Amino acid sequence: MRAALALVALAGCSWFGVNGPGTLPDPPPAADEVHCTSSDVLPTIDALAGAGLLAAAAGGVIAEETGSHGIAEHWELYYALPMMAVSVAYFVASAHGTHAVEQCLVAKDPSLPPVQ
Numbered sequence: 001m002r003a004a005l006a007l008v009a010l011a012g013c014s015w016f017g018v019n020g021p022g023t024l025p026d027p028p029p030a031a032d033e034v035h036c037t038s039s040d041v042l043p044t045i046d047a048l049a050g051a052g053l054l055a056a057a058a059g060g061v062i063a064e065e066t067g068s069h070g071i072a073e074h075w076e077l078y079y080a081l082p083m084m085a086v087s088v089a090y091f092v093a094s095a096h097g098t099h100a101v102e103q104c105l106v107a108k109d110p111s112l113p114p115v116q
Helices: 002-009 013-017 041-065 075-108
Strands: none
Touching: 013 041, 013 075, 041 075
16 A cells, blocks of 8 residues: 555656757757756656556456456446546656657757757
8 A cells, every 4th residue: 555655656656757959049058068867767657557547446446347356346436537547647747748759859869959
């Protein structure tokens, strides 16, 4: 249970752990002068955590519906819905972080196509 609470507490580490390049002046500075996050580790962690929570929620619903013993009653209400809500937060944070990383990579290498 503590591990699950710790996982929820870290929901969306891409929100505060990934920095985009921001607005760059024209002409843009040299690549080594642009300070932003170019690693996609945190967005990947967010996406994997969201997928894990979604799979756990679905697995619990399936276990409850098939009559498995030991599963909590009303799993879908008390556990699955909150897990799905947190998984959405993880997926949104992952998308935000991925977008910021892509913007950073373009800012550091202008030969790449611009990010929308």
